[in-house]
Amino acid sequence: MTIASSLKQDAPHVAYRAGLLYFTGRPSTALSAEEDPNVIYHADGLLIVADGKIVASGDYRSLVSSLSSETVVHDWRGKLIMPGFIDTHIHYPQSDIIASPAPDLLPWLNTYTFPTEGKFSDPEHAAEVSEFFIDELLSNGTTSAMVYCTSHKNSVNAFFTESSKRNLRMIAGKVMMDRNCPDFLKDTAIDGAKDSEELLQQWHGKGRQLYALTPRFAPTSTPEQLGACGELAKAYPEVYLQTHVAESKAELKWVSELFPGYRSYLDIYDQYGLLRPRSMYGHCIWLDETDRGRMRDTQSVAAHCPTSNLFLGSGLFDFAAADESQMLYTVATDVGGGSSFSMLRTMDEAHKIGRLNAYHLDAKNMFYLSTAGAAKALDLEGTIGSLAAGTEADFIVLDPNATPLLARRTASANSLEELLFAFALLGDDRSIQATYGAGVCLHDRDDTRKAPESDIVLTIQ
Structure with missing residues (x-):
């Protein structure tokens, strides 16, 4: 089934515009996040959800034309969406x-x-x-x-x-x-x-x-x-x-x-x-x-x-x-x-434990172990831990400007690895803007359990 045909199904579709990140396998320590085929990242991405599942995810410009004029688009630009x-x-x-x-x-x-x-x-x-x-x-x-x-x-x-x-x-x-x-x-x-x-x-x-x-x-x-x-x-x-x-x-x-x-x-x-x-x-x-x-x-x-x-x-x-x-x-x-x-605070300590044993646990692997890697370990690969089409729509919105220090560090990040490392070392619950379970907003940092109306764009840009 094509993306266009899947969007014609009965369930209403909701879309989210933001940076998108997920993993298809354990990242390589020899490759940068940008080069690694197991790291899927879209700086300006679009996530499309219907009936509790992900219909599609990818580059915004490539997917936006598949949306109908009735599709509600939540605008999270400047933030990062990834699996919960x-x-x-x-x-x-x-x-x-x-x-x-x-x-x-x-x-x-x-x-x-x-x-x-x-x-x-x-x-x-x-x-x-x-x-x-x-x-x-x-x-x-x-x-x-x-x-x-x-x-x-x-x-x-x-x-x-x-x-x-x-x-x-x-x-x-x-x-x-x-x-x-x-x-x-x-x-x-x-x-x-x-x-x-x-x-x-x-x-x-x-x-x-x-x-x-x-x-x-x-x-x-x-x-x-x-x-x-x-x-x-x-x-x-x-x-x-x-x-x-x-x-x-x-x-x-x-x-x-x-x-x-x-x-x-x-x-x-x-x-x-x-x-x-x-x-x-x-x-x-x-x-x-x-x-x-x-x-x-x-x-x-x-x-x-x-x-x-x-x-x-x-x-x-x-x-x-x-x-x-x-x-x-x-x-x-x-x-x-x-x-x-906080899994972010947990990543921070995991990295330090690695260093005490002369091991470098990089950020992309920390995030992998907490999402797709955990899903694989639980025999739930293809069900949770991903933004791929067909998986359950459990995802979070990370805010790189959640605190003044995090904002200052992420503003100067020169790579995806540096951005993720800043989240892991400096982030906490304040970094979580919103949490979605089966496509429903169950937590919003600024308005608990409901995505604020100001974050809804009624026209597709």
Whole structure:
């Protein structure tokens, strides 16, 4: 179907004029953004949307003649439209304990995380936090996330109910843990599996909602629970799986005591059938070459969480070793261990972690890992993370003039790499002018949830 014929379909079309940026594959470190065929950039672009999906995107002058005189064109010239960010590891119940002091991961869990998660036995509390959490995601330009709930079924129902209201593409699941946690959070191997199966049957594939089996991490699950989770993973290969691995040295020591006889921490999950496509492993700091090879061979994915790793002093993710092994990895916030909902602030810290290991993570790869790269890792390539025709219309509008300092730096940018690097190093939620989910404006920095009338051009220029 041609663009012209697609515009004659019944659904009304809306267009957006701005700079456009998206990726068709991982950018090359040897090529500039302007030379790289995997970087699609239009300085003066046009994005055409209908019925929640992208109909076309490209150069404004090449596409404008295909629009009808009735097409509404939103004028975002001077700004940059790109796919919404995808956060692959985040805990919505921890929104209220972000920036809570602790000397290490395990004390932080016991002092803050577990007591806070206990409150989610109250459905009203779960609903209120879900609403706040999704508001924060949208104001920071995140349109999809892989989300941990609590061990309470209603925490999952509350989250998916709120996400469904916004028509967002979200992945979430009930935490499974049957030991080494307070009784008010503890389930059993049988009940945890039963609840998870009921929830996945209720929510996976309902609208834009997707389910993730969620054993918190090996120390809080008995071998029986990991075995039950493995059986679910085998029975439902279409659902996701998320957990944590190799985050801190103290955690590694504890795991070795709880699970003697395994080659490594990751090997525990491997032996229970939990390394598989659509599995996301938070942190992956203390892996060895064999572990990374297993991640690659099983198509399991590492979610690198730089702000959390620095905040808790867990260690530095090894980008070079991950690249050498060809394992998949993404970048994620890990709120509330992570210190910001902003993927821009997260990119900033990821770049610095790379530099501490003599690795240069350039801006085009930071943005790729947070959009198309995350979509690929989640087996959602061609669905989200792109501005290509046929993908879901989840996109954001970035403002290079959001702050005086950012405006001053972007004004002197001599390349696309410099522009993106300025956004990553200097940007935050203020840089997000607007966030769209399935073609609907869900956040506008100047007028929440509604694009301002001043940004609509009624005549096509």
